[in-house]
Amino acid sequence: MLQGLEDSRPSVRLRAAMAVGTSPDPRFIDKLVERCAVEPEFQVREMLTWALTRHPASVTVPVLVGEVRSQCAQARSQALHTLSKIRDRRAWPAITRALLADADDEVARSAWRAAVVLVPEGEGPELAAVLSTQLGRGDRETHLSLSRALVALGDVIVPVLRAATTDPDPRVRAHALATERLSRDPDAGFEFAIEEAKRVVALGGADREGG
Template identity: 75%
Template structure:
């Protein structure tokens, strides 16, 4: 009886290989198309490569497409990879992983949003952590998150302060006791940031620049502005 021929190994899926190779291409437009393909036809083999690319991708629009592609994959598979990435020494890796977690919105990732990330020395990482935190935080932990965020009041330039104000505004009235307590801070920059954030909390349509100018005026006059 003739021996049965051994079965041939299945050939690597050429479209899968094309996507993986495209993610490493020197052209940003090719990388963008590869990320689009990875999200259009999700495959768990893409996940780690998408995350690796997030850590080093220089183009913002490509990073956004990489994040979108990751949101198209099962969260049960993607989230553990992203949580692991939060321990990376590369700031962009941490920032992009946090950004992607905020887009996925899987609350099981909440314990990974540590105080270390909320106070990260890199502004982009901290801003991403703030955005992720207000999306993922359980309701009963919102007051503690507000207190953690308040330690960053007065930090950085306009964009950093705006990001923090938006995070505190997203917490709503839960943040008010913490903001009022911060009004006693000796740093006028912190007090200005508190007042501007309260203005935005009361009137979300108000511009941040206007709120900051109002806050500077109030601090200069030596009032809290809470009665206005």
């Protein structure tokens, strides 16, 4: 099985990861984590994550927490993704501000997802404040990931979103307004929310110029 994880054929690596998850063995954990950092195929990475979740959290979490400090972006991202699936709050201290603002968008998105799953009771407002510093960042997919993470925190996001709607950066204002709309009406869809927010921001800018 361990040899199969390094096979040149994705289908073989996929089956090997499935076999490891089907018959969990703590001796496989280091190898699974190692493969997560270099595996090029999304489906295989997802199977590697599933295989890790099949092992005791008491064994996997410390290894994954160490991995989030890796110099390799994919290693950090996959470790955070797997921690979000395991949902063991002992990993919470590993979700640092640096990870939440990681220069790599994929790492940051994984950190946001992990954070909202692992955040302890009472620390939601502080997390919302940190996440709000990332409003306006990246492409549409990154915007949506952050909005979903903020919405998952519930009502604690209201003050930080209201503050962000007065930000001098129009991208931040539009993203905050879209997130606010999404929190009120999840069925509206993000595309509709962001386009509406852009119109509001544009009109606000026109009003200020007119004044």
